[in-house]
Amino acid sequence: MKMHWVKEHGRVLAACDEEIIGKTFKEEELTLTINEAFYKGRLVTSEELVELLSIHSNINLAGKQTIKTAEQKRMIKKVIKVEGVPYAVVFKI
Numbered sequence: 001m002k003m004h005w006v007k008e009h010g011r012v013l014a015a016c017d018e019e020i021i022g023k024t025f026k027e028e029e030l031t032l033t034i035n036e037a038f039y040k041g042r043l044v045t046s047e048e049l050v051e052l053l054s055i056h057s058n059i060n061l062a063g064k065q066t067i068k069t070a071e072q073k074r075m076i077k078k079v080i081k082v083e084g085v086p087y088a089v090v091f092k093i
Helices: 045-056 064-072
Strands: 001-005 010-016 024-027 028-035 060-062 080-082 087-091
Touching: 010 045, 024 080, 028 080, 045 064, 060 064, 064 087
Parallel strands: 010 060
Antiparallel strands: 001 010, 024 028, 060 087, 080 087
């Protein structure tokens, strides 16, 4: 899990499964790159992730366990898969 500050969007939470950091997945016209500089940060438990998801409004999620945690709490409306790797972006208004 890693936090970023983006001038146009404020705080951005990036979270993914540890084992996919640094990998790129391709399927048809889609490419999903789990960039180490963007995603690699502090390791968190599922409980910590749920807490972080509840307080952030701009969130990037990737990986089976990370997405599963967010889906169990009904925090995601749409998930895409690239080479079987689930990915979602959440914007809370």
